[in-house]
Amino acid sequence: MEYAGVVPMDAPDPRIESEARVRALTYPVFELRPQRSLSRIPGAGFMEATQSAVVAESSVSFNYTLWRHPDDHSDPRNEIELDPATRRALEEEPPWGRPAWLIEQARMLKYPMLWEAVRTSWQASPDPERHSLAQQLVDHTNHILRNRFREELGLRDGPSEDDGGWEAKTSAVRDASFAVDGQDRPAVQIDTDPFVYAVGFRVDENVVCTAVVPRDSLPLIDLALGAYD
Template identity: 50%
Template sequence: MAPQPSLEDAGLVSLQESTDEDGWSQVSASLTYQLWRNPANRDDPVNLRELDEAMRRSLEEEPPWPRPAWLIERVQRMRYPLLWETVRTNWSREVSEYVSVARQLVEHTNYILMNQYREELGLGPGPTIDGMWSVTEAAVNPVAASLDRVEVPAVEIDTDPFVYALGLTLDEHTSVTAVIPREHLDYVRIAFATRVTRE
């Protein structure tokens, strides 16, 4: 996502890859962000997420052994909402309809729904198959999006009651998608920025 006060890179990157005899055939990297509803005052209770009683107890319990500072900080961060795997960059060696930005946006959206909204969707434990709960490519519409402050062609899914999704093609092999919970849309500017990597 483009830098903005309400979002902080949580330092959590999820990687998925597929290989064959020629090496990597597909790779995706997903980023998770910490959400700050009031970034000017991180101590503001509005920044806290809703916790059930079991989660609250587990965060407040002190173990009988010392914990390193990084772990204490990570536990404290669990009190605040995360945009879990909200931005995903996808690369595919082969160019096909299967790896189109529309297809990738649908897959990313269903992945977030299946993993973050199971109870709301009435999904039981265990493996899940697509059904009435899942979105399809029929829900994908053309729009424009911001990439490095330039408006570019994009696609969106704006039909799901729980999430809004936006994606765009970076080149014929690469796309980027974002899936944002609707409850957080007022706090997020959905714009993409190229991340500079260092050797």
């Protein structure tokens, strides 16, 4: 559900519908294990591709709030640096008001986010190359780099004609192990990028799960996954 312009005070919280959509998926979905330094942001990001009006590919991604000082979420040291105009936009109430769920969403934008950190992807008929575990890990990694590290990579706003030298490649993928529901699973990782660390595992022949997180967050979190509950 999307809103444009003024959001009415009685508008339903779209995160409720999003969570119901995740629960209705027919394939297993994974998320970071509960921990003090992370709060999963309610709702999810979805992608679907269809062929002949039938869903051929689907993925779901989760975002997380990172608490650098988890003992006290109100500690101002948890907040990211914001320019005055952005802070006013998040904190000041418009004359027409906002529903409580939208106020909460705006408040959480003052804290660092692990954006689309965990992605579970399903393909009805996986292509051996395009949907290999290594390729899907690379795709997720480059998605995060392109959207969250543009300044660090020197990418201009909007479409660019850069040479792609910043992109992760399958040649960087190495074997690894990964904790899933308390057990080590065979996995692959990208541990050579200066900005992010990436790891993924194959759930079954149709489903892959990948996780990509900023390197500066790694000391603060337990990078382990569990089935969505």
